[in-house]
Amino acid sequence: MANTALVLVAVPTQQEIVQALCTRTEIAAVFNPTRRPIADLPVPVFADWASLEEYATPDVCCFLTPYAALKKDLHRCIDKRINVLSAGPIGLTLNEIETISKTARDRELALHFGGPYPFSPLFQQLKEQRQRPEFGQPVYLRLVQGKGSGLQTAWWTLCDALNQACELLDSELQEAYVSAVKQNGKYHLSLTGATANRANIQLTIAPLALSLYPDITLLGSGGLLTNRSVSSAPLLMGRDGLEFHLHPTYPPEPAWLGDFLNKINSTNAPDLDWPVLNLHHQILRGARLSMRQKAPVHIKLQP
Amino acid sequence: MSEKNYGILLLSFSKHSHQSSFVPLYQQHPRTHIVAVTDEVDIEPELKAVNKKWAQQLDVPYIEGVDRALERTDVDILSIGHEIERRADLALRGAAAGKHLWIDKFIGASIDECDAVVKGVEAAGVKSIIPSYIYGELVRQSRAVLDSGRLGGLLGLHADIMFGKGWPRPIPSPPTRDAFLPPGRWKFPDIKRELLTVGAYSAGLIQQCLGPISHVYGQAGAYFFPEHAAHRADDFGTLTMTDDAGRIATLCAGRIGVAAHAAGGPQQTYLIGTKGNILIDAKSPRLDTFLRQTIVATNYQPHTEDYMQWHSGPPTLAAPLMPDNAGLEAGLQEFIRALDEDRPPTYTVREARDNMEILIAGYLSVVRGKLVELPLEREAS
Numbered sequence: 001m002a003n004t005a006l007v008l009v010a011v012p013t014q015q016e017i018v019q020a021l022c023t024r025t026e027i028a029a030v031f032n033p034t035r036r037p038i039a040d041l042p043v044p045v046f047a048d049w050a051s052l053e054e055y056a057t058p059d060v061c062c063f064l065t066p067y068a069a070l071k072k073d074l075h076r077c078i079d080k081r082i083n084v085l086s087a088g089p090i091g092l093t094l095n096e097i098e099t100i101s102k103t104a105r106d107r108e109l110a111l112h113f114g115g116p117y118p119f120s121p122l123f124q125q126l127k128e129q130r131q132r133p134e135f136g137q138p139v140y141l142r143l144v145q146g147k148g149s150g151l152q153t154a155w156w157t158l159c160d161a162l163n164q165a166c167e168l169l170d171s172e173l174q175e176a177y178v179s180a181v182k183q184n185g186k187y188h189l190s191l192t193g194a195t196a197n198r199a200n201i202q203l204t205i206a207p208l209a210l211s212l213y214p215d216i217t218l219l220g221s222g223g224l225l226t227n228r229s230v231s232s233a234p235l236l237m238g239r240d241g242l243e244f245h246l247h248p249t250y251p252p253e254p255a256w257l258g259d260f261l262n263k264i265n266s267t268n269a270p271d272l273d274w275p276v277l278n279l280h281h282q283i284l285r286g287a288r289l290s291m292r293q294k295a296p297v298h299i300k301l302q303p
Numbered sequence: 304m305s306e307k308n309y310g311i312l313l314l315s316f317s318k319h320s321h322q323s324s325f326v327p328l329y330q331q332h333p334r335t336h337i338v339a340v341t342d343e344v345d346i347e348p349e350l351k352a353v354n355k356k357w358a359q360q361l362d363v364p365y366i367e368g369v370d371r372a373l374e375r376t377d378v379d380i381l382s383i384g385h386e387i388e389r390r391a392d393l394a395l396r397g398a399a400a401g402k403h404l405w406i407d408k409f410i411g412a413s414i415d416e417c418d419a420v421v422k423g424v425e426a427a428g429v430k431s432i433i434p435s436y437i438y439g440e441l442v443r444q445s446r447a448v449l450d451s452g453r454l455g456g457l458l459g460l461h462a463d464i465m466f467g468k469g470w471p472r473p474i475p476s477p478p479t480r481d482a483f484l485p486p487g488r489w490k491f492p493d494i495k496r497e498l499l500t501v502g503a504y505s506a507g508l509i510q511q512c513l514g515p516i517s518h519v520y521g522q523a524g525a526y527f528f529p530e531h532a533a534h535r536a537d538d539f540g541t542l543t544m545t546d547d548a549g550r551i552a553t554l555c556a557g558r559i560g561v562a563a564h565a566a567g568g569p570q571q572t573y574l575i576g577t578k579g580n581i582l583i584d585a586k587s588p589r590l591d592t593f594l595r596q597t598i599v600a601t602n603y604q605p606h607t608e609d610y611m612q613w614h615s616g617p618p619t620l621a622a623p624l625m626p627d628n629a630g631l632e633a634g635l636q637e638f639i640r641a642l643d644e645d646r647p648p649t650y651t652v653r654e655a656r657d658n659m660e661i662l663i664a665g666y667l668s669v670v671r672g673k674l675v676e677l678p679l680e681r682e683a684s
Binding site: 058137139140142144146156175177179180182183184186188192194198200202204206207208215217219221222223224226258286290291293294295296298 | 327351369455456457458461463471473480517518520522524525526539540541542544547548549550551553555559560563564569573575577580582640669671672674
């Protein structure tokens with residue numbers, strides 16, 4: 001797979017991330033599942049798969065966003081022998097995932113669900129600081145982020161945040177409640193959890209697409225690690241107001257995608273993490289139930 | 304006609320109260336004056352000595368026996384700074400004597416006590432204010448942005464308030480969640496329960512921004528202080544709740560030890576709306592202060608007589624620019640206006656009772672390990 005043809009699936013709010021990916025990796029085309037255009041990209045953008053496949057023959061598809069037809073398009077990728085990297089979970093049952101992953105295995109295709117956070121400088125720095133003896137025992141983690149207003153986007157962001165939290169706390173989730181509320185088509189999700197090492201988690205997903213870093217507060221018995229994305233971002237003050245800019249080398253997606261490509265090339269494709277996929281599935285169900293019940297919903301975790 | 308000047312009776316300087324912080328407010332306000340200090344007859348000798356010292360310092364009489372002090376006709380306002388276990392009874396006696404009530408944080412130790420205070424105060428027709436929760440920067444700024452409509456509809460509120468106080472030490476064998484001390488016993492000589500003590504501020508904010516709370520889930524334990532662990536009590540905790548419209552609120556609250564934050568501990572909230580989000584920091588605007596000699600020579604060790612720093616703060620690297628960050632001055636102004644206009648202040652014993660119910664529900668949730676619905680069933684309180 002030396003000359004991999006790579007396709008990205010992205011929405012207009014991810015323009016900066018797509019640009020960063022195009023700068024660092026050879027991207028054949030972008031599939032935009034929305035009706036709104038993505039501006040200023042150095043690669044062709046398509047709104048339907050047929051046109052895209054006339055232009056290029058992809059062998060890797062990277063889903064950067066959830067959307068209504070994602071499930072169908074995932075099947076299409078596997079049918080067409082395209083490796084899949086998805087930044088978040090797909091709304092499939094475990095049986096459906098098992099079926100599709102078996103098909104992928106039989107066809108020697110890589111299929112991976114999981115976001116780019118391990119390659120984020122903020123995450124890496126937090127992990128490094130958290131491992132210092134001075135940090136002590138982890139006590140509490142608050143993460144606040146927003147990537148879009150829809151339920152699927154909020155769910156992806158929440159799952160990604162939870163993966164980060166568990167990794168930063170270096171422990172398994174033992175208890176979890178998910179809360180969700182919707183108003184005017186905007187979804188707000190929150191997850192409260194406790195890990196096996198007695199730390200508490202509060203994750204807050206806002207219905208606003210911010211390309212800035214998440215805000216993370218990580219409290220240990222020895223002190224506090226905390227960042228504010230807004231204060232860390234370059235700030236442009238102009239006649240039209242303030243603009244926050246993403247640091248040009250911050251987006252972790254290029255390194256994440258590069259890592260996936262390396263693993264495919266070395267035939268060391270990542271395995272699916274079934275307990276995590278199941279948890280993500282439960283979270284989505286819990287969020288829907290929470291909206292109906294107007295109350296936090298307990299997530300049953302696998303022992 | 305000249306405006307009335309209100310006489311204030313200071314009821315106790317218990318070490319767990321903020322009475323000493325109220326004194327300068329009463330002294331500086333042009334319409335209040337302190338007339339005496341009082342306390343019960345059966346208090347500990349140490350507290351009696353502190354009370355007497357304050358009376359001497361303020362050049363007012365110290366009156367042993369609260370009922371005797373309440374007979375004074377020059378007392379208009381009773382400023383209650385006693386232990387939480389005594390507050391309900393004192394508030395009821397003050398109200399029955401026709402005195403208006405300024406109460407430091409909690410109005411009772413249980414929901415039954417709080418209910419009795421609400422009933423007694425409203426029946427007596429006196430005014431009451433609990434000044435600590437909603438008159439400060441956090442609520443002021445939050446309400447201003449919500450009232451502006453810029454956030455659209457509010458979907459959620461997420462507050463982190465932590466006090467960077469006390470000197471944490473390793474806890475050899477922390478208590479398990481199963482062993483958590485149930486609600487009801489709120490303090491010991493060496494500790495206060497911090498989810499209650501600190502969480503009450505965020506609960507006040509939540510009350511001012513969301514509708515009535517219908518569900519609460521709590522997590523708590525001891526992470527920083529062996530003293531809390533020994534009592535199986537909380538030095539840190541979190542609550543997650545929804546209001547009657549399903550809107551979400553979360554909070555974390557605790558005493559996390561000195562030198563963990565430039566401004567003495569985070570006091571902030573995220574407001575999540577349909578049109579936007581905002582992060583409000585109660586300690587901003589502030590001036591960062593990096594003075595070499597101050598930093599390198601700082602002695603972070605808390606005073607031996609105030610080990611948990613209930614009455615002192617740690618050295619910080621920031622100076623707040625807003626003079627009334629905690630809002631006590633604004634609270635007093637509101638109280639005086641309410642008395643003048645013969646109307647209840649915004650935050651009375653009724654709201655304080657609901658605040659306490661949220662917190663007790665949180666504690667019950669920790670003990671039971673599951674979600675708790677409000678209103679609480681009677682036996683639960």
